[in-house]
Amino acid sequence: MNIYDIAKKAGVSPATVSRVINNKPNISDRTYQKVQAVLKENNYIPNAIARGLVSNSMNLIGIIVDDIRNLYRSHIIYELSQLLNQHRYNTIIFDFGNQDNDLFNSLQQQQLDALIFIGSSFSTPYVTDYISKYYPATPVMMFNGLLDLPNAYSVICDEAAGMELIVEHLYRTGKKNFVYVNYSENLASQRKLAGFCKKLEEYGLAFDESRLITTTGDFEGGRDAAARLLQYSIPCDALVCGLDLIAMGAMYSLKYFGYSIPGDIAITGFDNIIYGKLSDPFLTSVDSNHKEMARVAIENLLGALRKEEAEKVVYVRPFLFCGGTS
Amino acid sequence: MNIYDIAKKAGVSPATVSRVINNKPNISDRTYQKVQAVLKENNYIPNAIARGLVSNSMNLIGIIVDDIRNLYRSHIIYELSQLLNQHRYNTIIFDFGNQDNDLFNSLQQQQLDALIFIGSSFSTPYVTDYISKYYPATPVMMFNGLLDLPNAYSVICDEAAGMELIVEHLYRTGKKNFVYVNYSENLASQRKLAGFCKKLEEYGLAFDESRLITTTGDFEGGRDAAARLLQYSIPCDALVCGLDLIAMGAMYSLKYFGYSIPGDIAITGFDNIIYGKLSDPFLTSVDSNHKEMARVAIENLLGALRKEEAEKVVYVRPFLFCGGTS
DNA sequence: CTGAAAGCGCTTACAG
DNA sequence: CTGAAAGCGCTTACAG
Numbered sequence: 001m002n003i004y005d006i007a008k009k010a011g012v013s014p015a016t017v018s019r020v021i022n023n024k025p026n027i028s029d030r031t032y033q034k035v036q037a038v039l040k041e042n043n044y045i046p047n048a049i050a051r052g053l054v055s056n057s058m059n060l061i062g063i064i065v066d067d068i069r070n071l072y073r074s075h076i077i078y079e080l081s082q083l084l085n086q087h088r089y090n091t092i093i094f095d096f097g098n099q100d101n102d103l104f105n106s107l108q109q110q111q112l113d114a115l116i117f118i119g120s121s122f123s124t125p126y127v128t129d130y131i132s133k134y135y136p137a138t139p140v141m142m143f144n145g146l147l148d149l150p151n152a153y154s155v156i157c158d159e160a161a162g163m164e165l166i167v168e169h170l171y172r173t174g175k176k177n178f179v180y181v182n183y184s185e186n187l188a189s190q191r192k193l194a195g196f197c198k199k200l201e202e203y204g205l206a207f208d209e210s211r212l213i214t215t216t217g218d219f220e221g222g223r224d225a226a227a228r229l230l231q232y233s234i235p236c237d238a239l240v241c242g243l244d245l246i247a248m249g250a251m252y253s254l255k256y257f258g259y260s261i262p263g264d265i266a267i268t269g270f271d272n273i274i275y276g277k278l279s280d281p282f283l284t285s286v287d288s289n290h291k292e293m294a295r296v297a298i299e300n301l302l303g304a305l306r307k308e309e310a311e312k313v314v315y316v317r318p319f320l321f322c323g324g325t326s
Numbered sequence: 327m328n329i330y331d332i333a334k335k336a337g338v339s340p341a342t343v344s345r346v347i348n349n350k351p352n353i354s355d356r357t358y359q360k361v362q363a364v365l366k367e368n369n370y371i372p373n374a375i376a377r378g379l380v381s382n383s384m385n386l387i388g389i390i391v392d393d394i395r396n397l398y399r400s401h402i403i404y405e406l407s408q409l410l411n412q413h414r415y416n417t418i419i420f421d422f423g424n425q426d427n428d429l430f431n432s433l434q435q436q437q438l439d440a441l442i443f444i445g446s447s448f449s450t451p452y453v454t455d456y457i458s459k460y461y462p463a464t465p466v467m468m469f470n471g472l473l474d475l476p477n478a479y480s481v482i483c484d485e486a487a488g489m490e491l492i493v494e495h496l497y498r499t500g501k502k503n504f505v506y507v508n509y510s511e512n513l514a515s516q517r518k519l520a521g522f523c524k525k526l527e528e529y530g531l532a533f534d535e536s537r538l539i540t541t542t543g544d545f546e547g548g549r550d551a552a553a554r555l556l557q558y559s560i561p562c563d564a565l566v567c568g569l570d571l572i573a574m575g576a577m578y579s580l581k582y583f584g585y586s587i588p589g590d591i592a593i594t595g596f597d598n599i600i601y602g603k604l605s606d607p608f609l610t611s612v613d614s615n616h617k618e619m620a621r622v623a624i625e626n627l628l629g630a631l632r633k634e635e636a637e638k639v640v641y642v643r644p645f646l647f648c649g650g651t652s
Numbered sequence: 653c654t655g656a657a658a659g660c661g662c663t664t665a666c667a668g
Numbered sequence: 669c670t671g672a673a674a675g676c677g678c679t680t681a682c683a684g
Contacts (some may be wrong), residue, residue, distance in 0.1 A: 002677055013655045018679055026653055043459050048437040049378045050677035053660050058375060058384070059435055060418070067404070074400045078393070081421050090435060092386070092418045095407050109385055109416060111374040133369050219604050248604060256606075278545050278574060278604060280582075328661055339671045344663055352669055376661035379676045 001042055010038040021046055052111065061089050061301075062112040066119050067097035072271050072290075076118055076143060079294035087302060089113070104130055114139040114301055120187040123147060139304035141297050144188065146313070153304060154313040155297040159188055159270070160195030162286035162318035166240055166268050167199035169284075169320055175238035175266055178205060181225045181250065183217035183242050192242050192270065210234065215246070222249020230257060237265055238326075244269035244276040247283055251325065266326040281324020288318045327368055336364040347372055378437065387415050387627075388438040392445050393423035397599050398616075402444055402469065405620035413628060415439070430456055440465040440627055446513040449473060465630035467623050470514065472639070479630060480639040481623040485514055485596070486521030488612035488644035492566055492594050493525035495610070495646055501564035501592055504531060507551045507576065509543035509568050518568050518596065536560065541572070548575020556583060563591055564652075570595035570602040573609055577651065592652040607650020614644045 003021075007014040012031060019027055020035040038044075052058040061084055068074055081091045092110060096103050107115075115138060117127070123145040131140055132149055140152040147154070167178070180196055182189055193212075200207045213228055215221035225246065229236055239254075241247035247269030251261055259265055269276050269285040276283030293316045303310035329347075333340040338361060345353055346361040364370075378384040387410055391399055407417045418436060422429050433441075441464060443453070449471040457466055458475055466478040473480070493504070506522055508515055519538075526533045539554055541547035551572065555562055565580075567573035573595030577587055585591055595602050595611040602609030619642045629636035 003679095004677080014677090015655060015657095015679080016653090019654090022679085028653055031653080045434050045460055047382075047677050048435055049375060049382070049384060050660090051679080052375045053379050053662090053677080054679045056373075056375070056660070068394075068407075069397075069400050069404050071395075071397060071400075074395050074397075078395050078421060078423065081394075081419065082423075085421075085432060088435070090418055090420070090432060092416055093407065094416070095404060095411075097404065097408075106411065106416060108371050109374055109414070134371055219600075223606070245604075252605065274545075275604070278571075278601070279578065280549070329663095330661080340661090341663080341671060341673095342669090345670090348663085354669055357669080373661050376676090377663080379661080379678085380663045382676070 001044055002047065006035070006038055006042065006044055009042070010035045056111070057113050058111055059089050060092055060110060060112055061114045061116060062092050062094055062107060062110065063116045063118065064094045064096060064103065064107075064122065065117075066095075066121055068093060068095050069097075071273050071275070073118055075273065076290050076294060079291055080116060080143075080298060083294060083298040087298075104134075108134075112138065114141065114305055116141045116143060116297070116301070117145055117147075118143045120145045123187070139301055141301045141304075143293070143297055151304070152312075153297075153300050153310055155293050155300070156313065156315050157188070157288040157290075157293060158315040158317050159191040159286075159288070160198070162270065162288065162320075163192045163195030163240070164199040165318070165320045166270075166284075166286060167196060167203070169322070170238045170240070170266055170268070170326055171199075171203055171205075173262075173266065173326060176205065177235045177237045178207065179211045179213065179229060179234055179236040179239050180207075181222070181239065181241040181246050182212060182214045183221055183246060189242050196240060211236075217243050217246060219245050219249040219252075222246040222251070223253045224249075226250040226253035226257075229254075239265055239267045241267065241269050244271045244273055244283060244285055247285070247325075248275050248278065251279065251283070262324070262326050268326055272321045276321075276323065279325075282321075284323040284326035285321045286318045287321045289316055292316055327370055328373065332361070332364055332368065332370055335368070336361045382437070383439050384437055385415050386418055386436060386438055387440045387442060388418050388420055388433060388436065389442045389444065390420045390422060390429065390433075390448065391443075392421075392447055394419060394421050395423075397601070398597050399444055401599065402616050402620060405617055406442060406469075406624060409620060409624040413624075430460075434460075438464065440467065440631060442467045442469060442623070442627070443471055443473075444469045446471045449513065465627055467627045467630075469619070469623055477630070478638075479623075479626050479636055481619050481626070482639065482641050483514075483614040483616075483619060484641040484643050485517040485612075485614070486524070488596065488614065488646075489518045489521030489566070490525040491644070491646045492596075492610075492612060493522060493529070495648065496564045496566070496592055496594070496652060497525075497529055497531075499588075499592065499652065502531065503561045503563045504533065505537045505539065505555060505560055505562040505565050506533075507548070507565065507567040507572055508538060508540045509547060509572060515568050522566060537562075543569050543572060545571050545575040545578075548572040548577070549579045550575075552576040552579035552583075555580075565591055565593045567593065567595050570597045570599055570609060570611055573611070573651075574601050574604065577605065577609070588650070588652050594652055598647045602647075602649065605651075608647075610649040610652035611647045612644045613647045615642055618642055 272285040272287035300310040598611040598613035626636040
């Protein structure tokens with residue numbers, strides 16, 4: 001059932017049917033009613049591909065992500081999708097978690113109006129080359145990443161500022177012996193550590209390698225960090241963790257060994273996601289303000305799609321979520 | 327830059343360019359090389375919409391879900407997407423979490439080869455009507471749901487069997503006083519409760535309303551359940567929870583009040599997701615075997631797409647994950 | 653207010 | 669082995 005069939009049944013031309021479907025002006029009421037009736041009667045839905053061919057757009061935006069199962073990332077995707085939906089865009093998710101699927105081959109199967117990359121893992125020369133070669137005119141939004149290309153835009157969480165908020169807060173509550181738990185060497189964690197160090201220096205507090213614990217970015221990593229903290233008897237009254245999950249693991253172990261939180265040791269996380277709510281009191285954390293980040297990202301991306309000038313790189317300030325673990 | 331431009335530059339017809347792009351046989355090596363060179367030189371990518379119009383498919387499958395931020399659901403989506411990718415399908419996610427976006431309007435913007443609904447919340451007369459009206463010939467897979475339509479297929483976790491495994495396991499460890507924590511009235515939770523009751527009866531164990539606690543399906547709900555358990559002094563040595571998150575909350579509170587787990591009270595969850603790993607020992611739970619469910623779902627959906635006979639409703643047996651809380 | 657015709661960018665029989 | 673032509677299902681100037 002296509003537009004010609006409808007036209008025939010209604011006794012009009014396909015052009016007229018098209019006008020009715022798209023609510024174009026200058027249709028006689030009589031014709032309009034007649035066509036509408038035939039449309040309903042046949043449960044007609046216009047072929048989206050044919051429409052897309054004319055407008056050269058499927059109203060589709062690709063979101064490229066490393067692993068959608070990560071809670072923080074699924075929250076970001078949710079926000080981005082909802083905002084795009086409000087502007088009549090659909091989103092197609094390319095999950096690059098599994099290395100053996102060819103992301104770029106997959107991309108080429110669709111005609112995408114714009115691309116959104118989530119996470120700094122896509123800020124690579126390979127991606128830069130690929131985009132400049134095959135998508136030189138497609139607006140690209142790097143969410144928490146950078147890409148040095150005329151068609152690329154960024155919205156980035158200012159993690160350093162977030163860590164400064166944490167240190168400031170802990171310092172004001174009288175904490176002096178800071179230990180930092182790191183989990184990766186990616187850009188985000190580097191920014192976090194940098195903010196942490198900067199603020200410590202500002203307060204004239206000591207920090208060296210002996211106060212830096214590096215582990216995995218999960219609950220186990222937190223337990224591991226706590227174990228090493230105790231094993232090496234590192235003096236510590238404030239344990240600053242790079243991720244909520246790490247903080248939860250560390251807290252779990254420290255409580256087990258009889259430490260009072262935050263009395264003996266204050267603990268903080270980063271991201272302020274649900275993991276930090278699986279305790280009483282809640283975990284003190286930095287909220288990256290991902291809703292605001294998503295809002296800015298979509299606003300700028302839509303601007304770029306309308307060929308307007310948009311800010312190339314925006315840093316969004318996170319805020320402190322003050323739980324009871326500090 | 328379209329296929330005509332390439333054809334002109336290569337001095338051949340568009341048909342020949344098309345043959346090269348699609349690796350069709352019967353091309354002279356000379357022509358092939360010449361066209362390939364022009365293709366590379368211009369970083370040509372065929373227009374996916376135009377291709378789609380010919381084949382009447384964008385190789386796109388729509389996944390409709392209530393809220394992608396839910397950890398269990400994001401895991402399911404991950405599995406489904408990866409499997410579909412292997413078969414050259416892309417997936418577009420329609421998140422119906424926000425009621426004020428019009429799901430079905432959104433659907434019609436794309437030409438979808440198949441639809442996958444995740445969760446029993448889509449097993450409604452409204453969806454049935456809509457599908458039978460507008461997508462009578464599109465294969466529809468209900469993941470953990472049912473839809474009585476000739477083009478609809480189901481893969482469902484046999485939650486009742488899962489709960490039976492739990493009860494059997496607890497009974498064998500000597501537990502006698504079972505309390506059940508429910509969280510919803512949806513089909514899945516009904517099946518869970520039914521399995522629980524059935525097995526209890528089989529063992530001749532008592533169960534009545536006084537041993538059923540209904541609360542919310544989150545960590546707070548678990549804490550609430552524990553509080554009520556203590557407040558009403560319900561005799562209990564086995565607390566069976568409908569979800570992992572509930573179990574974690576209950577465990578948190580019971581530990582706080584000095585109960586030994588599983589010595590005094592055994593605790594079990596359902597879904598076997600990461601929440602249950604945020605403790606030591608891990609939470610005993612039922613693994614719905616979502617990987618296997620996804621495998622079967624995609625296998626049957628692909629079968630339906632190839633117009634083969636496929637099983638209409640498949641129940642997948644979950645298995646017990648035996649942690650240390652039981 | 654309405655219709656005939658061209659065009660969107662491909663692919664695919666068909667003919668040679 | 670290659671090309672001319674038709675067709676996929678719409679929309680959109682253009683003409684009337």
